[in-house]
Amino acid sequence: MQLKSRHLLGLEGMTAEEINLILDTAASLKPILDRPIPKVPTLRGKTVANLFYEPSTRTRFSFELAEKRLSADSVSFSQSGSSVSKGETLKDTVRNLQAMKIDTVVIRHGASGAPHFLAGCLDASVVNAGDGTHEHPTQALLDMMTLREKLGKIKGLKVAIVGDILHSRVARSNIHGLSAAGASVGLCGPATLMPVGVSDLPVRLYRNLGEALEDADVFIVLRIQMERQKRGMFPSLREYRSLFGMTVERLEPLKKEITILHPGPINRGVEIDDAVADGRHSVILDQVTNGVAVRMAVLYLLSGGRGKIEMEDHGQA
Amino acid sequence: MARPDFKPVRAEAVCLTGARLLDPASKLDASADLLVAEGRIAKIGAAAGEGFEGLRIDGAGLTVVPGFVDLHAHLREPGREDEETIRSGAEAAAAGGFTEIACMPNTNPPVDDRPSVEFVRGRAAGLLTDVHPIAAITKGQRGEELVEMADCAEAGAVAFSDDGRPVEKASVLRRAVEYAGMTGRPVISHSEDLSLSDGGVMHEGVRSTRLGLRGIPSISEEIAVDRDIRIAEYVRGRIHIAHVSTAGSVRLIREAKARGVAVTAETCPHYLTLTDEAVQGYDPNAKMNPPLRTAEDRAALWEGLKDGTIDAVSTDHAPHSAEEKDVEFDAAPFGVIGLETAVGLLLTHGVHKRRLTLRELVLVFSVLPRRILGLPEARIREGADANLTFLRPDAAWTVNRDGFFSRSRNTPFHGWALKGAAAGVLRGDQFYLAP
Amino acid sequence: MDGQGIARTLKRLTHEILERNAGCEGLVLVGIRNRGDVLARRILKAMASIESREVPYGVLDITLYRDDFQRLADSPVIGETDIPIDITDRKVVLVDDVLFTGRTIRAAMDALMDFGRPSSIQLAVLIDRGHRELPIHADFVGQTVSTSKSDGVQVRLEETDGEDSVVLVVS
Numbered sequence: 001m002q003l004k005s006r007h008l009l010g011l012e013g014m015t016a017e018e019i020n021l022i023l024d025t026a027a028s029l030k031p032i033l034d035r036p037i038p039k040v041p042t043l044r045g046k047t048v049a050n051l052f053y054e055p056s057t058r059t060r061f062s063f064e065l066a067e068k069r070l071s072a073d074s075v076s077f078s079q080s081g082s083s084v085s086k087g088e089t090l091k092d093t094v095r096n097l098q099a100m101k102i103d104t105v106v107i108r109h110g111a112s113g114a115p116h117f118l119a120g121c122l123d124a125s126v127v128n129a130g131d132g133t134h135e136h137p138t139q140a141l142l143d144m145m146t147l148r149e150k151l152g153k154i155k156g157l158k159v160a161i162v163g164d165i166l167h168s169r170v171a172r173s174n175i176h177g178l179s180a181a182g183a184s185v186g187l188c189g190p191a192t193l194m195p196v197g198v199s200d201l202p203v204r205l206y207r208n209l210g211e212a213l214e215d216a217d218v219f220i221v222l223r224i225q226m227e228r229q230k231r232g233m234f235p236s237l238r239e240y241r242s243l244f245g246m247t248v249e250r251l252e253p254l255k256k257e258i259t260i261l262h263p264g265p266i267n268r269g270v271e272i273d274d275a276v277a278d279g280r281h282s283v284i285l286d287q288v289t290n291g292v293a294v295r296m297a298v299l300y301l302l303s304g305g306r307g308k309i310e311m312e313d314h315g316q317a
Numbered sequence: 318m319a320r321p322d323f324k325p326v327r328a329e330a331v332c333l334t335g336a337r338l339l340d341p342a343s344k345l346d347a348s349a350d351l352l353v354a355e356g357r358i359a360k361i362g363a364a365a366g367e368g369f370e371g372l373r374i375d376g377a378g379l380t381v382v383p384g385f386v387d388l389h390a391h392l393r394e395p396g397r398e399d400e401e402t403i404r405s406g407a408e409a410a411a412a413g414g415f416t417e418i419a420c421m422p423n424t425n426p427p428v429d430d431r432p433s434v435e436f437v438r439g440r441a442a443g444l445l446t447d448v449h450p451i452a453a454i455t456k457g458q459r460g461e462e463l464v465e466m467a468d469c470a471e472a473g474a475v476a477f478s479d480d481g482r483p484v485e486k487a488s489v490l491r492r493a494v495e496y497a498g499m500t501g502r503p504v505i506s507h508s509e510d511l512s513l514s515d516g517g518v519m520h521e522g523v524r525s526t527r528l529g530l531r532g533i534p535s536i537s538e539e540i541a542v543d544r545d546i547r548i549a550e551y552v553r554g555r556i557h558i559a560h561v562s563t564a565g566s567v568r569l570i571r572e573a574k575a576r577g578v579a580v581t582a583e584t585c586p587h588y589l590t591l592t593d594e595a596v597q598g599y600d601p602n603a604k605m606n607p608p609l610r611t612a613e614d615r616a617a618l619w620e621g622l623k624d625g626t627i628d629a630v631s632t633d634h635a636p637h638s639a640e641e642k643d644v645e646f647d648a649a650p651f652g653v654i655g656l657e658t659a660v661g662l663l664l665t666h667g668v669h670k671r672r673l674t675l676r677e678l679v680l681v682f683s684v685l686p687r688r689i690l691g692l693p694e695a696r697i698r699e700g701a702d703a704n705l706t707f708l709r710p711d712a713a714w715t716v717n718r719d720g721f722f723s724r725s726r727n728t729p730f731h732g733w734a735l736k737g738a739a740a741g742v743l744r745g746d747q748f749y750l751a752p
Numbered sequence: 753m754d755g756q757g758i759a760r761t762l763k764r765l766t767h768e769i770l771e772r773n774a775g776c777e778g779l780v781l782v783g784i785r786n787r788g789d790v791l792a793r794r795i796l797k798a799m800a801s802i803e804s805r806e807v808p809y810g811v812l813d814i815t816l817y818r819d820d821f822q823r824l825a826d827s828p829v830i831g832e833t834d835i836p837i838d839i840t841d842r843k844v845v846l847v848d849d850v851l852f853t854g855r856t857i858r859a860a861m862d863a864l865m866d867f868g869r870p871s872s873i874q875l876a877v878l879i880d881r882g883h884r885e886l887p888i889h890a891d892f893v894g895q896t897v898s899t900s901k902s903d904g905v906q907v908r909l910e911e912t913d914g915e916d917s918v919v920l921v922v923s
Contacts, residue, residue, distance in 0.1 A: 002826050012527065028830040032816075037866040040816040070816075090645055111647035112529035113599030132647065134529025172529060196532060197523030304827025 003301050007119045007126040010135035011177040019181050023145050026290065026297035032069060033292060043072035046303055049102045050076035051093065052129070053109045058264055058288070059129050059139075063106050066295035072104075072303075090114060094121055104302060107131070125302040133167045139263050140173035142294040144181060146286045147218060150259055155182030160212040162244055163222030163271055164193040166233075170263045174220060175201055188212040189222075189244060192233045209244050213251075218259045221246050224271050237270050246272040251281065259283055323408040323722050325445045325749045330354040332366040333743075336376025336707075340383050340697035341676045342684065351381065353703045356745040361699055374750060378712070379740060380675070383695035384416030384704035385682040389480070389505070389559055389583060389631035390656060392448070394440065396425030401636040401724050403437060406656065407446040409634075409723040411749045413657040414682075414706045414739025417447040419690055422458070423481040429453035429464045434472040445747040449475040449690065454493045454504060460485050463496055470500035475690045478505035480559055483541055485511060487548060494554035503581070503689060505557045508541035508566075509607070518647055520593040520608040528596060530646060533608050539565040546573045546580050555579040557689055560633050562588045562607035564617030571626040581689050583629040584618050586655055586662040587729065591615075595729055601642050601649035602729040605635070619672050628685040632659045636725030657721050657739075658730045664710055664737025675710065682706075707740035707750060714738050753895065755916035758878070758909075761894035762791065765876055766798040768892050769845055776803045778871070780842045782810045784860050785831045788848035790911045791878060795847060810835035812846075817859035833863070840868035845892075849907040851877040854888035879918060881905050 003018055011019070032038055048067045052060050060076065067074040090109075097105060104125045107115050112132030119126040130136040148154055159178050165171045165187050178185050179202040187198065188206040199205065206212040212219070224240055234240055241247070246260065260272070260281045268274050277284060333351045338361065340346075350365035351358060359365075366373065392406035393399075401409075403420070410418045420437065422428035428437060434450045441448035452474035456462045458481065466477060477497050483506070484490040490506070497504045514537045519525050521532020542558055546569060549556035558570060561584045573580045587605065592612050595603035603609060621627040635652025642649050660682070667673035673681070683695060683706070695704035716733045718726040741750040753761070773779055776799055783792030789811045796809050813831035818824075846860055861873060876892035881899045897920060899905065904921035908914075 025830055028813075028832065029816075031833065035866060036868060039866070041862065042816040042818075042821055045822065089640075091643065109645070111645040113647075114645040116599045117645045132529050133531075169529060172527070195526040196521050196534070197526045200523040201526070300830075301827045304821060304824055 006302060007115070008137055008298055008302060009115050009119060009126065009128050011137045011140055011173045011180070012135065014177070014180055016180050016182065019141070019144065019177060022141055022294065022297050022301060023148060025301060026141070026145050026293040029296045029300065030290070030293040032296075033289070039069055039071060041071045042300060043067070043070040043303055046072045046103045047101065048072045048074040048104045048106060048299065049097055049100075050074060050129075051105060051107045051109075052076065052078040053107070053114070054079065054130070056108055056130070058291075059108060062288070062291040063129060063295050065292050066299055069292065070296055070299055072299065090117060091121070094118055097124065098122060104299060127298060127302065130169055132169065133172075134169050135173045135176075136169040136263075137173045137177070138291070138295055138298060139170050140177040141298070142287055142291040143174060143220060143261050143263075144177055145290045145294055146261065146283050147259065149286065149290070150283055151217075154178065157183040157218055158186065158216040159183050159218040159220060160186045160188055160206060160216035161220045161222065162188045162209065162212065162246070164224055164228060165189050165198065165222070166193045166195045167225070167228065168222050170220070171222060175203055179203075186212060186216060190234045190240070193228070209250065213254060216258070217256070219246065219261070221260060221262045221272050223263065223265065223267060241270055245270065246276050248273050248275050251276060257281075261287055263287075320405070320722055320724060321720060323412070323749070325411065325747045326372070327747050328372045329746065330359070330369070330371045331374060331743075331748065332369045332371065333374045333376045333381065334366050336379040336381045338381050338697050339675060339679065341679055342383070342694065343696050343698045345697055351697070353743065356703055358697065358699055358701050358703055361697070374748075378709055380708040380710050381697065382679050382706050382708060383683045383697060384742060384744065385414050385660065385706045386686040386690070386692065387415045387418040387632050387634065387656060387659070388629060388686040388690055390418045390420050390634040391423065391636065391652070392420045393424060393636055395436070397638075399724065400638050403440040403448055404444060405722060405724045406634070406636075407441060407444040407448050409656040409721060410446045411742050412722045412739070412751060414660040414708065414742060415446060415656065416695070416704050416706060416742045416744045417449060417692065418656070419449040419451050419475055421451055421478060421480045422453040423479075427453050427458050428474075429456050429458070431465070431468045431472045434469050434474050438473045445742065445744055445749055447744070449473070449692070451476045451478050451480075451505065453477065454479045454484055455489060458482065460489055463489075463493055466497055466500050466502070470502050474502065475692070476503045476505050476557070478507065478559065480505060480507040483507050483509045483511065487544060490545065491548045491552060494549055494556055495552045498554045501691060503555050503557045505559050506541075506545045507559050508538055508545050510537045510541045513537035513540065517608070518604060519596045520610050522593060522611060524593045524596065528599070530596070533606070535563040535565055535610065535614070538563050538607050539569060542566045542569050546570070546578055549580055550576070550578045553579075558582040560585050560588070560607055560631070561618065561621070561627060562610050562614060564614045567617045567621035567626055571621065571624075574626060581628045581685075582626065583631040583686075584622065584627050585631055585633045586659045587653060588618055589615060589622070589630070590662050590666050591729060596646075599646040600729065601644065601646055602653055602727050604646060604649050604651055605633070605653055606651035622681060623672065623677070628681065629689060630659065630663060630681045631686070632656050634723075636723055637727045639726060642727045652727070654721070654723050654725050654728050656723060658716055658728060660708070660739035661714070661716070661735040661737055662730065664708070665735040668710065669736050703743055703745055705743040707742060708737070709740045710737045712736070712738045712740075753918035758916045758918065761878060762794050763798055765892050765894055766795050766802070769795070769874075769876060770799065770802060772874070772891070773843060776805060776807045778843050780808045780810065780837065780839055780844045780870075782812050782835065782844055782846050782864065784846060784848040784856060785811060785813045787907055787909055787912060788846075790909050791849060792847035795876070808837045810837075812860055812863055814856055814859040814863055817863045819855055819859065835867045838868050839864065839870045841871050843872045843874065844870040845874045845876055847876050849878050850905050851875070851880045851890050851893075852883055852905075854884045854886035857888050858886050878907060879905055
């Protein structure tokens with residue numbers, strides 16, 4: 001079994017089988033991280049470029065670590081330290097990468113569809129590390145891996161995504177990925193941060209957080225960005241917290257086990273309380289570890305499959 | 318950009334033989350010879366060419382109609398001559414079947430006074446296709462002070478428009494409609510509420526949600542169309558709504574016309590043939606403003622065109638260089654070119670799909686745009702100015718952007734198979750007939 | 753070779769391993785997936801009936817250490833690797849079904865080294881079919897079979913394939 005595309009641009013359109021392949025591979029790779037020498041030679045000779053046009057520490061570190069664990073050579077640049085600030089267009093960057101014979105490009109970009117643009121003009125495989133408000137497939141995959149680890153399966157889970165759905169690429173990737181994997185997804189957030197036409201997606205809409213808490217087993221809590229308030233999308237952080245904050249007071253009375261995920265970075269005390277983020281429901285740190293494993297799996301699966309030799313049972317015996 | 322050489326033929330007299338001549342206004346639909354001499358139609362009839370010794374055009378397979386007008390094109394001169402010049406735009410127009418085009422003033426600098434109007438007229442002098450300048454509504458298209466409308470009109474401006482952006486202040490548009498009334502020239506409104514568009518790049522709906530692209534809601538256009546109609550109604554002035562894209566706008570215009578408001582409207586071939594589905598894959602050539610809408614909107618536009626709510630089809634020809642356009646979707650400028658595909662698209666998706674008759678095609682491309690801009694009628698009758706569009710209504714062809722006379726290549730229609738093509742034009746003592 | 757043949761051969765291999773190492777003190781058996789791990793478990797069982805103490809056992813999947821990853825048409829499925837104890841300063845006996853080019857063993861040794869520094873690595877195989885491409889030899893060989901390079905040697909085992917047999921497929 002193989003992924004259908006040689007790029008990972010998003011989870012929309014991906015099948016349950018493909019998602020499971022990635023998650024299974026990630027699970028097989030994860031133990032490497034605990035070995036005395038946490039590194040395998042698999043991608044020796046492969047070169048990965050990490051293009052981060054938006055500031056991101058965690059995702060970039062996670063990808064870089066995944067590349068190093070697989071022995072790929074990697075080069076990274078982020079906006080401030082590269083020629084992007086000198087007015088170089090994405091296309092110029094692409095041409096340079098092409099000339100440098102890069103095998104895989106990991107890209108984080110503020111414009112939705114930027115990875116698709118690269119995929120259209122590069123020979124390399126392109127991995128979307130977050131594009132605008134479109135998708136962030138590896139984040140959703142690591143969320144799914146974490147859920148599968150903790151709860152045994154994804155199928156049948158009721159997952160609520162809480163917060164700024166409109167601007168969230170994490171939400172979009174999770175909607176596609178989780179529903180493909182058989183979970184039911186519900187959305188909960190201020191009406192102004194709920195995208196138009198969202199009811200045509202495979203989701204249910206919760207009227208308020210109370211309803212979501214009653215119904216769902218899993219909560220993906222999204223980061224609320226301060227600048228949205230400045231643009232008039234909601235009146236105040238105070239009111240946001242009172243309506244959509246995952247607070248101790250809200251969770252205390254719950255009689256059931258729930259699982260809380262957050263893609264980070266967290267605005268503690270706004271969308272989620274400290275005690276909740278660090279509490280027993282939270283799997284936020286597992287998400288971080290699994291992030292490396294999932295990215296290793298993606299790189300592994302996209303890096304093979306360029307040769308012509310068909311696998312036999314004992315290809316090398 | 319490499320483009321073919323445009324070689325119009327200049328001839329004192331020419332005889333067109335064996336073509337179908339179609340002019341609904343003159344109640345003419347016949348196969349006959351047509352003799353042009355000294356820029357006028359000298360003779361029409363079965364034996365019109367008898368004894369004629371000059372240049373003959375074999376018109377077999379051609380349908381000859383009154384000259385088509387594009388009342389909304391962007392030529393990039395002055396400012397971005399690499400993307401289009403007045404000459405290259407005029408040549409593309411001739412190849413696309415237009416004998417006359419009106420060009421929008423959002424050049425750099427903009428056309429907003431007599432010298433700039435005269436500049437355009439000067440550049441266009443002697444070209445096969447007439448190029449009529451449209452002057453800005455406000456100085457510098459800044460939406461504040463009116464241009465010297467009377468002076469511009471006298472210099473040859475056929476209309477006023479700040480197209481590319483709306484006149485944001487209702488009070489300014491009100492004054493513009495009132496004042497333009499004195500010149501007899503229409504105000505062409507780019508109807509958009511910028512606060513609702515809010516940086517959007519495509520139609521707001523489930524597709525923009527899926528693609529993660531910021532949406533431009535239908536109401537961004539409709540609220541502005543409503544406002545602009547009310548202004549015209551209130552001051553009893555005339556207004557023309559540019560590039561209508563939504564079903565709601567069609568409804569508003571239909572209602573206004575029923576009330577007797579002096580409103581006219583145009584839509585463009587891309588709104589009639591594409592939907593926001595074309596944005597899937599983030600193709601920057603599917604990015605225009607207003608954006609491609611839904612299938613329901615598209616159906617309403619055809620309906621509006623059929624029942625006369627929408628008077629004309631314009632191209633909104635908007636050339637952009639590959640460097641500008643071949644970038645990530647958010648960063649790409651709005652607009653597509655259309656002069657060389659408009660007629661073919663309308664023949665294929667209008668006439669051949671029985672949404673419009675050939676007579677109605679003549680209405681939306683010739684009769685009504687002329688009326689809107691106050692241009693003289695084009696008629697096929699003896700004594701009339703020679704102003705003819707050549708069509709090959711049944712010719713099968715494939716759109717190839719590399720063969721365009723336009724300097725730009727930003728079309729979403731590259732590779733489309735069409736049935737029916739513009740074959741050229743004849744205007745005065747010049748003609749161009751596609752090989 | 754049939755089921756009885758395989759059983760006899762494994763029994764002999766078990767004895768040879770114990771003899772060479774003077775018992776099972778400090779031994780670790782590591783089977784290479786797939787089938788090497790099955791054989792290792794059988795040897796382990798045989799050892800248990802001879803020696804009273806339990807020998808530690810691990811499974812190695814060499815996919816991530818293959819030297820032909822770039823040339824494959826597919827990214828192969830990664831099997832589980834489980835080395836439950838620290839192999840440093842222990843005598844590791846690698847077990848595989850067929851020894852051919854030697855590349856699998858090279859990969860297995862590299863993988864082992866990432867888990868620790870064994871005092872020695874020995875190799876036990878059911879079948880040695882020749883055609884080595886690397887300077888590798890087995891310490892314990894069940895049977896040497898002469899083959900041509902394009903032939904196939906199919907080892908089938910009860911646990912994985914429903915029967916015990918070794919078949920030479922001549923191309």
